[in-house]
Amino acid sequence: MTRINFYSGADINRAAPLRRDTGWIAERLASPNARVLPVWREKNFISFLDKGDEVPQIAWMAVDTATKFANGDPSFLLLGEKDDIPYFAIDLSHLEEPESSLPHGMFLGLRDVGGALDQAEGALLSYAKGLIHWHERHPFCARCGSATEPRDAGHVRVCIKEDCKASHFPRTDPAVIMLVYKGDRCVLAHNRRNPLPMYSTLAGFVEPGESLEEAVAREVQEEVGITVGQVRYHSSQPWPFPGNIMLGFHAEAETTDIAIEEAELVEARWFNRDEIANAAQTGLKLSRSESISRRLINDWVSGLV
Numbered sequence: 001m002t003r004i005n006f007y008s009g010a011d012i013n014r015a016a017p018l019r020r021d022t023g024w025i026a027e028r029l030a031s032p033n034a035r036v037l038p039v040w041r042e043k044n045f046i047s048f049l050d051k052g053d054e055v056p057q058i059a060w061m062a063v064d065t066a067t068k069f070a071n072g073d074p075s076f077l078l079l080g081e082k083d084d085i086p087y088f089a090i091d092l093s094h095l096e097e098p099e100s101s102l103p104h105g106m107f108l109g110l111r112d113v114g115g116a117l118d119q120a121e122g123a124l125l126s127y128a129k130g131l132i133h134w135h136e137r138h139p140f141c142a143r144c145g146s147a148t149e150p151r152d153a154g155h156v157r158v159c160i161k162e163d164c165k166a167s168h169f170p171r172t173d174p175a176v177i178m179l180v181y182k183g184d185r186c187v188l189a190h191n192r193r194n195p196l197p198m199y200s201t202l203a204g205f206v207e208p209g210e211s212l213e214e215a216v217a218r219e220v221q222e223e224v225g226i227t228v229g230q231v232r233y234h235s236s237q238p239w240p241f242p243g244n245i246m247l248g249f250h251a252e253a254e255t256t257d258i259a260i261e262e263a264e265l266v267e268a269r270w271f272n273r274d275e276i277a278n279a280a281q282t283g284l285k286l287s288r289s290e291s292i293s294r295r296l297i298n299d300w301v302s303g304l305v
């Protein structure tokens with residue numbers, strides 16, 4: 001069984017030890033092979049390859065083109081490289097109507113194309129989106145309030161104040177996501193964030209001073225009032241909406257009565273294995289196909305717990 005989830009598997013070398021070498025970065029930017037992924041206001045640049053079906057793919061940009069549309073001195077973020085092709089990302093959010101100048105693609109939300117993308121391309125887009133979101137949200141030093149500047153090809157921001165110079169690193173916030181089950185039944189919930197009934201696993205953020213297993217038990221207790229016993233790790237998924245890593249678990253319930261947290265959930269209930277297995281036929285709407293939530297559900301239905 002593969003444990004690689006969608007939005008991971010970028011299939012590049014991140015070249016972390018080389019990011020500080022400004023000469024090497026300049027040389028990589030000058031390479032005719034260099035490819036740039038533009039991000040505009042949380043959206044990725046996508047084109048469609050017509051194969052009878054509309055297949056989304058990355059609409060690459062050349063370094064020269066990206067420089068032309070950049071806001072003053074362009075800030076290219078190195079994603080990594082593979083087969084002598086360096087991959088960069090750039091934020092073009094300052095443009096008002098980018099698509100009128102860039103006809104070869106359109107800016108779309110990653111969730112609008114999501115699972116239809118090639119896995120490696122989906123992972124690169126997720127990486128670019130997450131990194132640029134972090135830059136956009138961290139223009140100032142959290143220690144002294146002065147401005148920060150990107151360094152190391154976009155993998156750190158450094159405070160410009162002489163007596164501070166604090167380094168700030170890209171964040172990815174851990175959240176636990178878990179399928180609660182007991183015997184032949186599992187708990188799924190309809191979250192208030194989804195206007196239409198869509199049933200998914202429970203999830204929540206890890207708090208300071210808490211293990212992942214404790215976070216699973218606390219969140220399940222808070223959201224549905226169920227006590228869980230054994231908690232087993234399944235796999236993880238980068239989740240750039242906007243900057244999380246989802247840590248997936250199967251959690252065995254010790255109690256069965258449900259008391260939902262109404263601020264967060266519309267409904268939560270026990271489903272039996274057949275109900276889930278026949279969801280497509282009965283119109284029961286489950287989590288998105290590319291999400292780790294769906295993976296946890298599908299693997300449980302298949303007995304892979």
Ligand SMILES: [Zn+2]
Pocket residue numbers: 141142143144145146159160161164165166
């Ligand atoms: Zn500072």
